[in-house]
Amino acid sequence: MTALDLSSPVAVVGTGTMGQGIAQVALVAGHPVRLYDAAPGRAQAAADAIGARLDRLVAKDRLTAADRDAARARLLPAESLAELADCALVVEAVLERLDVKQELLRELEGIVDEDCLLATNTSSLSVTAIGGALSDPGRFVGLHFFNPAPLLPLVEVVSGFATDVTYATRAYETARAWGKTPVACADTPGFIVNRIARPFYAEAFAVHEAQGADPATIDAVLRECGGFKMGAFELTDLIGQDVNESVTHSVWQAFFNDVRFTPSLAQRRLVESGRLGRKSGHGWYDYAEDAERDEPHTAERQQQPAYVVAEGDLGPASELLPLIREAGIPVREEEEDHGTRLVLPGGGQLALADGQTSVEFRDVVYFDLAVDYRRATRIAVSASQDTSPGTLTEAIGLFQAIGKDVSVIGDVPGMIVARTVARIVDLAHDAVAKGVATVEDIDTAMRLGVNYPMGPFEWSRRLGRGWAYDLLDELHVREPSGRYAPSLALYRHAYASDKREGSTS
Numbered sequence: 001m002t003a004l005d006l007s008s009p010v011a012v013v014g015t016g017t018m019g020q021g022i023a024q025v026a027l028v029a030g031h032p033v034r035l036y037d038a039a040p041g042r043a044q045a046a047a048d049a050i051g052a053r054l055d056r057l058v059a060k061d062r063l064t065a066a067d068r069d070a071a072r073a074r075l076l077p078a079e080s081l082a083e084l085a086d087c088a089l090v091v092e093a094v095l096e097r098l099d100v101k102q103e104l105l106r107e108l109e110g111i112v113d114e115d116c117l118l119a120t121n122t123s124s125l126s127v128t129a130i131g132g133a134l135s136d137p138g139r140f141v142g143l144h145f146f147n148p149a150p151l152l153p154l155v156e157v158v159s160g161f162a163t164d165v166t167y168a169t170r171a172y173e174t175a176r177a178w179g180k181t182p183v184a185c186a187d188t189p190g191f192i193v194n195r196i197a198r199p200f201y202a203e204a205f206a207v208h209e210a211q212g213a214d215p216a217t218i219d220a221v222l223r224e225c226g227g228f229k230m231g232a233f234e235l236t237d238l239i240g241q242d243v244n245e246s247v248t249h250s251v252w253q254a255f256f257n258d259v260r261f262t263p264s265l266a267q268r269r270l271v272e273s274g275r276l277g278r279k280s281g282h283g284w285y286d287y288a289e290d291a292e293r294d295e296p297h298t299a300e301r302q303q304q305p306a307y308v309v310a311e312g313d314l315g316p317a318s319e320l321l322p323l324i325r326e327a328g329i330p331v332r333e334e335e336e337d338h339g340t341r342l343v344l345p346g347g348g349q350l351a352l353a354d355g356q357t358s359v360e361f362r363d364v365v366y367f368d369l370a371v372d373y374r375r376a377t378r379i380a381v382s383a384s385q386d387t388s389p390g391t392l393t394e395a396i397g398l399f400q401a402i403g404k405d406v407s408v409i410g411d412v413p414g415m416i417v418a419r420t421v422a423r424i425v426d427l428a429h430d431a432v433a434k435g436v437a438t439v440e441d442i443d444t445a446m447r448l449g450v451n452y453p454m455g456p457f458e459w460s461r462r463l464g465r466g467w468a469y470d471l472l473d474e475l476h477v478r479e480p481s482g483r484y485a486p487s488l489a490l491y492r493h494a495y496a497s498d499k500r501e502g503s504t505s
């Protein structure tokens, strides 16, 4: 056990939103905690605010009054950094600026004991770069908590190039002893969560910019079909468009303007015009009291088709067949080497989004990927101007017959959920190949950090080898900017290991 002893004092420097949350976590775990902030009076104000939060925990029976009193007695605001000399861990949560953090750490290094663990809560700066200011960067780690720190379990424990494994392990075990779920990760832009989550926002904005659908429809499809807790538009309105854009921007810049992380022009306009989301009363949505709520597009009721023919293996959409049968619609299954489609009575076809567009085929309607077709309450379908109206009507009627609301969107390749999930899966595979984190830690981080219905690798397994690669490969052909180019890691996962398995069988 290498976690810090509970009798060791912990200091938090910078007692704003994050500093207060982190201090509360260490305090409730049992440590004596020192608070320091450069702004006069702010450390005391933070101690008062934490005390008030402990009172609320007592009122909710989540903390005993005796434990609250003991915790309060262990919490001490400091008036100078020199008062942190006996701390075994100092976490800085000051302004997100490299020069400010470096200067602070340089000063701290001259005050604390040589074995004191130094940590940063930075979300966008490099841990290696910040640690460059120290004469001993071996004891410096990233401890990236999520807001609100007392409630969210995830902590990314980031090792810079110079971080000594002893100190990284101490940080990891301490976070665990505090009741958190730590994940280990390397020092790369966005760490795990802020790197792999980028397509969730970017693809929703891209579909909107391509005139594929309005924000309310895209949000509803992400929630009700994709299984995400919130859609990308409502979520960024909650986070703040400026805050979300600045994370995207910093990851993009840190990757030397890698096209896979290109920020959204539409989001730039929102930020420039002051439409920052809920906090400014208007973002993608209007939050004025008298504003009309934007509703998702939902197709009118259509007749269900008399039967369907299933050609080939529907892959991740195979679950649809029992659902269609349960709705009383006969399904005839036919072996097919090339097609993986449902053929409707009028002769038109229904296919799972695969990165191609409806206009490339005669009379086809695409439908989006669902996290779980049984539980999904909405399905998006897309058709082109060449799709016959009868085929679209039959497709809508089929999904309505199995209990789904249907949103008709534009002919956007990869639709909404399918392209989003494929890109998240790709970035996850790429991150493992680049040594950012393990498969298990990435799945944990994405479930706990951004509440995804499942981790990218679990999703990847469910979708089947090759599904995400093939979809991105098709998208890349249609938009050859490099944004959708599947990674070598995903290619290896999709095909190289198939051959390996084939050769050993």
Ligand SMILES: NC(=O)c1ccc[n+]([C@@H]2O[C@H](COP(=O)([O-])OP(=O)(O)OC[C@H]3O[C@@H](n4cnc5c(N)ncnc54)[C@H](O)[C@@H]3O)[C@@H](O)[C@H]2O)c1
Residues within 6 Å of the ligand: 013, 014, 015, 016, 017, 018, 019, 036, 037, 038, 039, 042, 092, 093, 094, 095, 096, 097, 100, 104, 121, 122, 123, 124, 144, 145, 146, 147
């Ligand atoms: N807010 C979030 O959602 C979030 C999430 C994860 C990580 N972070 C990171 O946590 C850090 C703090 O963010 P925040 O949102 O709590 O900011 P904040 O503005 O709420 O608080 C920052 C505090 O640091 C103090 N400060 C500034 N310079 C200082 C210095 N040199 N010495 C001591 N105190 C100083 C300020 O007076 C202020 O009280 C940043 O690095 C940020 O990137 C923020």
